[in-house]
Amino acid sequence: MNNKNSNRRRDFLKTSALATGGLILQPWNIAGAYAAGTDEIKLAVIGCGGRGTGAVFQAFETGHNIKLVAMADAFRDRIDKSHQPMLDKYGADKVDVPEERKFVGFDAYKEAIKLADVVILAAPPGFRPDHFEESVKQGKQIFMEKPVATDAAGIRRVLAAAEEAKNKKLNVVVGLQRHYQDNYRETIKRIHDGQIGDIVGGQVYWNDGGVWVNARQPGQTEMEYQMRNWYYFNWLCGDHIVEQHVHNIDVANWVKKGHPVKAYGTGGRQVRTGKEHGEIFDHHSVTFTYDDGTVIFSECRHFPGAANRVDESFQGTNGSVFLSAGNHGILKDRSGKELYNHPRENNPNPYQVEHDELWAAVVNGEYKFADAENAAHSTMTSILGRYATYSGKVVTWDEAINSEINLMPETLAWDASPKILPKEDGYYPHAIPGKSKVF
Numbered sequence: 008m009n010n011k012n013s014n015r016r017r018d019f020l021k022t023s024a025l026a027t028g029g030l031i032l033q034p035w036n037i038a039g040a041y042a043a044g045t046d047e048i049k050l051a052v053i054g055c056g057g058r059g060t061g062a063v064f065q066a067f068e069t070g071h072n073i074k075l076v077a078m079a080d081a082f083r084d085r086i087d088k089s090h091q092p093m094l095d096k097y098g099a100d101k102v103d104v105p106e107e108r109k110f111v112g113f114d115a116y117k118e119a120i121k122l123a124d125v126v127i128l129a130a131p132p133g134f135r136p137d138h139f140e141e142s143v144k145q146g147k148q149i150f151m152e153k154p155v156a157t158d159a160a161g162i163r164r165v166l167a168a169a170e171e172a173k174n175k176k177l178n179v180v181v182g183l184q185r186h187y188q189d190n191y192r193e194t195i196k197r198i199h200d201g202q203i204g205d206i207v208g209g210q211v212y213w214n215d216g217g218v219w220v221n222a223r224q225p226g227q228t229e230m231e232y233q234m235r236n237w238y239y240f241n242w243l244c245g246d247h248i249v250e251q252h253v254h255n256i257d258v259a260n261w262v263k264k265g266h267p268v269k270a271y272g273t274g275g276r277q278v279r280t281g282k283e284h285g286e287i288f289d290h291h292s293v294t295f296t297y298d299d300g301t302v303i304f305s306e307c308r309h310f311p312g313a314a315n316r317v318d319e320s321f322q323g324t325n326g327s328v329f330l331s332a333g334n335h336g337i338l339k340d341r342s343g344k345e346l347y348n349h350p351r352e353n354n355p356n357p358y359q360v361e362h363d364e365l366w367a368a369v370v371n372g373e374y375k376f377a378d379a380e381n382a383a384h385s386t387m388t389s390i391l392g393r394y395a396t397y398s399g400k401v402v403t404w405d406e407a408i409n410s411e412i413n414l415m416p417e418t419l420a421w422d423a424s425p426k427i428l429p430k431e432d433g434y435y436p437h438a439i440p441g442k443s444k445v446f
């Protein structure tokens with residue numbers, strides 16, 4: 008941290024929270040090393056897979072005085088695989104994680120969180136409510152990945168912890184990175200300014216070929232197998248309508264400034280039908296109805312070889328808009344004339360921007376980010392979509408968010424049973440629309 012920032016931080020510590028120019032300046036974590044004036048900010052990562060590792064790299068790339076001091080993962084080999092490349096790139100000074108600060112197992116997160124000022128939460132989504140709740144309880148600044156839960160019980164816990172985080176003025180950034188991507192920010196600002204009138208319809212898509220499979224290994228318990236192959240089990244992943252399509256559904260809620268009141272849909276398992284594919288569907292189509300009657304159509308599918316499409320379109324009373332993660336942001340009036348076309352070149356990487364903005368707030372002692380509530384609503388909208396496609400019925404927001412379904416196992420241990428188990432033939436039961444009750 009430079010001297011200017013260092014002095015500013017010390018000033019914050021002398022004062023109570025100040026509201027200035029729309030920011031709340033807050034001396035959080037007074038007991039921590041950061042507040043004690045060492046200038047070094049301690050980071051812990053929970054969930055050391057692809058995204059957890061990537062997020063640590065992005066934190067370091069902000070250029071602030073950050074030290075990774077603890078790593079937690081359910082599996083030791085995942086820590087090792089993540090630790091080495093970090094060490095190679097940034098050195099032992101920044102990657103200061105000796106054996107005693109590598110924590111393994113289901114409870115590993117608690118110890119790692121204790122040692123940090125800022126935490127990265129990037130385990131599979133089913134664990135996010137546990138990890139987020141604990142981080143807020145311990146008063147940490149937070150970057151957490153989407154989705155933030157896999158069932159309504161988890162969402163209610165995240166919403167409660169989000170409230171507590173606001174009261175404690177803890178920055179929370181969520182990896183719904185379109186909120187940190189210029190084309191989305193600039194274009195949606197113009198929609199909200201009324202350039203294409205009121206939004207009355209839309210279509211959001213995540214259609215691609217699907218993701219990895221981790222095959223069952225000899226000697227694995229059922230719990231270990233499901234944890235390694237987490238994408239295909241709802242208690243861990245939420246199905247791809249939640250795990251992946253949440254990005255596009257989130258854009259619909261952002262544009263509409265709210266969440267839908269009901270959902271109706273269809274889905275199933277057409278091409279991904281093996282034992283290794285657990286219980287999730289490979290396609291979902293949902294119509295979400297918002298309280299003003301707007302209908303947004305959502306489609307996600309994992310069909311290798313079919314046409315890919317990942318983007319969002321909306322129609323307004325005076326025009327239309329097309330958005331995508333490829334930096335599109337095109338507003339047109341009803342005659343087809345362009346009102347705005349976001350430049351597609353030289354846009355910053357939103358995964359980096361999330362960290363640049365979060366860490367700048369942390370370093371400057373500012374309270375600026377409260378992403379958890381929106382992320383909980385977008386995740387809940389995706390879960391509502393899953394309830395609709397699994398049941399084949401119209402499902403309302405109120406019944407979905409109040410449902411008592413809790414997909415998490417009673418006990419988290421390697422010899423404990425997940426609630427979903429294979430049938431005698433090795434295949435997992437899965438929802439049949441029209442027959443299955445979701446609640």
Ligand SMILES: NC(=O)c1ccc[n+]([C@@H]2O[C@H](COP(=O)([O-])OP(=O)(O)OC[C@H]3O[C@@H](n4cnc5c(N)ncnc54)[C@H](O)[C@@H]3O)[C@@H](O)[C@H]2O)c1
Nearest residue numbers: 054055056057058059080081085129130132152153154182
């Ligand atoms: N924003 C994005 O674009 C984006 C991209 C990829 C992944 N993600 C999200 O990031 C999260 C992680 O995805 P990933 O691709 O890195 O998966 P991954 O499988 O590579 O990593 C997950 C890690 O969490 C560990 N883990 C499992 N249970 C744990 C527990 N209880 N405590 C601690 N660690 C645990 C796993 O062993 C693994 O190392 C998911 O929520 C995913 O949706 C977001």
